[in-house]
Amino acid sequence: MNFTLSNNLTIPAPGFGTFKTPDGDICINSVREAIHAGYTHIDTAAVYGNEKSVGEGVRQSGADRSGLFITSKVWNTERGYDKTLRACEKTLEDLGMDYLDLYLIHWPANEQQFGDQAVKINLDTWKAMERLHDEKLVRSIGLSNFYAHHLEPVLANADVAPVIDQIEYHPGLLQEETVDLCKKNSILVEAWSPLGRGKLVEDPLLIETAGRYGKSPAQVILRWVLQRGVLPLVKSVHADRIRQNLDIFDFTLTDEDMAKIAALPDTRFGSHPDTAKF
Numbered sequence: 001m002n003f004t005l006s007n008n009l010t011i012p013a014p015g016f017g018t019f020k021t022p023d024g025d026i027c028i029n030s031v032r033e034a035i036h037a038g039y040t041h042i043d044t045a046a047v048y049g050n051e052k053s054v055g056e057g058v059r060q061s062g063a064d065r066s067g068l069f070i071t072s073k074v075w076n077t078e079r080g081y082d083k084t085l086r087a088c089e090k091t092l093e094d095l096g097m098d099y100l101d102l103y104l105i106h107w108p109a110n111e112q113q114f115g116d117q118a119v120k121i122n123l124d125t126w127k128a129m130e131r132l133h134d135e136k137l138v139r140s141i142g143l144s145n146f147y148a149h150h151l152e153p154v155l156a157n158a159d160v161a162p163v164i165d166q167i168e169y170h171p172g173l174l175q176e177e178t179v180d181l182c183k184k185n186s187i188l189v190e191a192w193s194p195l196g197r198g199k200l201v202e203d204p205l206l207i208e209t210a211g212r213y214g215k216s217p218a219q220v221i222l223r224w225v226l227q228r229g230v231l232p233l234v235k236s237v238h239a240d241r242i243r244q245n246l247d248i249f250d251f252t253l254t255d256e257d258m259a260k261i262a263a264l265p266d267t268r269f270g271s272h273p274d275t276a277k278f
């Protein structure tokens, strides 16, 4: 299925993740496998260290670049106007592509690390994102790990509006304040680590629910994310799971099951943007 972004571009769901996918053959093969299975949306980042392999996997798939949606992200060491422009150039070179469909600021500069300079750093970085957009090197621009209070100054100062916020999101981490602000501003939320890096598939409620629908716990989670209007990104390096994670369109979770899954206890698998030290 596709979501439509506020700039009218369509973005396919689910997206295929590549975090912690080792550079080289494993990454090349998993990206090629994913495209052959039917994914047309690939999510990577400079800091994953595998952009060359992602690009190679795309080329080996034989898919037409224009039918794919490719996302990358500017890493924290490259924040600021000039460094962000150069970071995007390097990402395009490593991917072997002449444009990205989406470029994201990977993490906001936070106050714990940057004090009262944090907002200025994020705004300077955003200005570079806008220039990359104007120059058509990137078709859309957005944010990642920006919670409501990081997002507000960008919204107040942007000439080109962010179309996406990619945040940790899964049963046990509903991110209501940020999701509400995104909805009000027509920003699509993308879920990273929807499976809790694989750990949530062991949850007894999700196992029980999956059994009733004849699906796997991973499929139930991805379906739950989609039914909440959020775009899941999911990573696997195994062909069977790559295919399984795409097979989520032949069932619908009831309102009761949606609510039970939403009530799972609070949990977080990655860093919090306010306390991240990297």
Ligand SMILES: NC(=O)c1ccc[n+]([C@@H]2O[C@H](COP(=O)([O-])OP(=O)(O)OC[C@H]3O[C@@H](n4cnc5c(N)ncnc54)[C@H](OP(=O)(O)O)[C@@H]3O)[C@@H](O)[C@H]2O)c1
Residues within 6 Å of the ligand: 016, 017, 018, 019, 020, 043, 044, 106, 144, 145, 166, 167, 191, 192, 193, 194, 195, 196, 197, 198, 199, 201, 216, 218, 219, 233, 234, 235, 236, 237, 238, 241, 242, 244, 245, 270
């Ligand atoms: N913006 C950010 O800061 C940020 C942070 C984290 C992630 N992301 C993006 O979001 C994507 C997804 O997040 P993620 O990779 O952290 O976690 P995830 O997709 O929630 O989970 C991936 C883990 O689950 C396992 N898995 C995949 N499908 C499965 C299935 N059907 N059954 C059981 N286990 C399964 C994978 O193992 P195998 O590979 O061995 O199959 C892997 O260990 C990333 O790859 C990345 O593109 C962004």
